[in-house]
Amino acid sequence: VGLDVFPLAADLGAARSQMAFTLGFHIVLACIGVGFPAIILVANYLGLKRDDAVALELARRWSKVAAVTFVVGAITGTVLSFEMGLLWPEFMRRFGDVFGLPFALEGIFFFTEAIFIAIYIYGWKHLSPWAHFWTGVPVALAGLGGAWSVVAANAWMNQPDGFKLASDGTATDVNALDAFFNGAVAYEAPHMILAAYLVTGFLVASVYAVGMLRGRRDRHHRLGLLIPLTFAVIVTPIQFIVGDTAARSIAKDQPVKFAAMECVQETDTHVTEYIGGICTSDGVKGGIGIPGLDSWLVGFSTDTEVTGLDSVPPEDRPPANTLLHLAFDAMVGICTALIALGLWLGIAWWRRRDIPKTPWFLRATAVSGVAAIVALECGWIVTEVGRQPWIVYEVMRTEDAVTQADGVWVSLGAVIVLYTALGIATVLVLRAMTRRWREADDVDVPYGPRPAAPEPPQGPA
């Protein structure tokens, strides 16, 4: 019905936009879901070990925030599960049994996470303190395992393995383990897990930095800033090294993606590294060029050959090269700036056992959360747009995977409206919670703490 009325390409655009929008939304919540439990447990541990009421109160409040963000993450994650089939049925039909196993494993991790986060969040009152602490540990571990599994599925799309292609394009000789341990998972999964810790750490710290800038300098704010920020600044340099390794691996494994993000038009040695600028077929316009550096970054020698976009026909090259290039530069630039923030904190702490005195440090920390999210989104743009036109690298084109159902433009519009409202509501609800905490009141959250049982009826029943 109406299949010929709308050109396929139009629906492909809608499907890709919807996937990008919903994944870009969910990934922030997913990061919080992976990173926050670990940070909460640190506060919980410090609180119990040092008998520190402020640290315990932070853990308790953070767990209530996590209750809200976990629900939003769970429902937006469910939408993604639906979209695998709603938007990309041909992809799932051909390869669902090849790369589905990571998702099945992720299901187990998610189950564990959902069960123990409920026990942890609702368990503050009746469980003994250390028993309660330990119910939080599976949440943090399951977050790690779940992230690893889901990223394994994405890594498989970048480095498909564990099957052979029959002449009709179907997959045969499937080996689910080879698919799981594909060539990209070893760098993609750690990169994503570190990103989750980094984003959550800076995001939580930024909230307290804003509070301190507004004059709330009590111990509650100090500890609320220091615990997540310490967490994040330790992770950031490691992330830089992992990301650098990932980029070098991509230069080898997905050279066209690498060429697009570095704007390398022709395969060559002594390739110039450009920072910023606009990609054109004549090279980069307006960026800062450092001769030979791109080759050196790929192989630690300016003689290293870097594959260019000209290695494949135009229809096999990713679109939006400038976007890719700038997204990659922004990600690296933000990570570098965040390392500098960590050094600043480290030096001040080493000299005076205190955070830097200047308000500029708090201002920098206040924007670090948003900056980390920008870097996160840029990373996903690089890996997903950079893989185009392939949904499975060099195996299946995205245009061959998309649904033939009409109405993707409608669902895209609905999703944009719904998620915008969802995002606004989430922020408003969290702000309302913190406002009430400041007024020393307490709030009920989804998993708990449960309200007291509804009052028994008055009078004779």
Added chain:
Amino acid sequence: LSSADAVAAVLWVGVTFYAVFGGADFGSGFWALVAGRGERGRRVRALVDWAIGPVWEANHVWLIFMLVILWTAFPEAFSSVMSTLFIPLCLAALGIVLRGAGFAFHRVAARSSGRRVAEAAFAISSVLTPFFMGTVVGAVASGRVPIGNAQGDPVTSWLNPASLLLGALFVAAGAYLAAVFLVSDARRFGDSELVAYFTTRSLAAAVVAGALAVAGIFVLRDDARFIYDGLTSEGLPLVLISLVCGLGALVLLWRRAARGVRPLAVAAVVAVIWGWGAAQYPYLLPETLTVEDGAGASATLTAVLVVFGIAVVVVLPALALLFTLDQRSLLEEEAE
């Protein structure tokens, strides 16, 4: 029993858990919707919050489990269903988002207006979501999903007698289970007025669900003949068990019995789900795609069974722990 059959059984286990626990959570939303505004309505909604708060998220994960098993083990069926039934599945996903967000937000919303919007979103979507899921099951059962990418009719595949009947039956069955569970929950803290309130509603929901099931027999005979034939032959013993359990639960409810209603009500629903499975076997998509033909690579099926084995060892005890702590009221608000 082939490994494809075994994985299909695993899938059906997920369907069963989701139908019973997820279904009851949806049903709770139904009761929140019809509870009305006044003081008693407020108490009913508070009871629903209290009852499903700690468990609904874990119950929701069964849906993810089903989707993942379906696309990993039966990719052909998954892609055919998801593309032909694009509209009701989008609406179900929309309902899931509204319901989760509504539930998460309504207790922490800053203003009473925001709280009411969130409550309404939770309650309305608790009815719409199982309805659309029911239409999807009806579409599959009545053979309206052909193999391929959106090869079925995008509208009449799920707007037809069998789909509408199953949509209504899903809502009614969820409401029935929820009312039965809420009777016990109300009893746990001695609110005898709400015990009576939900006992009456359990009886009403049982009658409505039973009537829909009887009507369904006639609808299926005309509209989903293959399932009808299966339910009246291979599935008949399970249908009869469901009938006996349902009637037993009705009698116990009528006599205001404190024990035994929950197991019988659950058994009635579980029996009909497995009766359905028996009726539809060996087909994933009746009369076009069998379990055997629709199954993915055999190595993957084995892996799925291994993963399920891990889930049984890891997830089920954890789930049992959650339910035990919950039923002993150990998961509660801390003292301020």
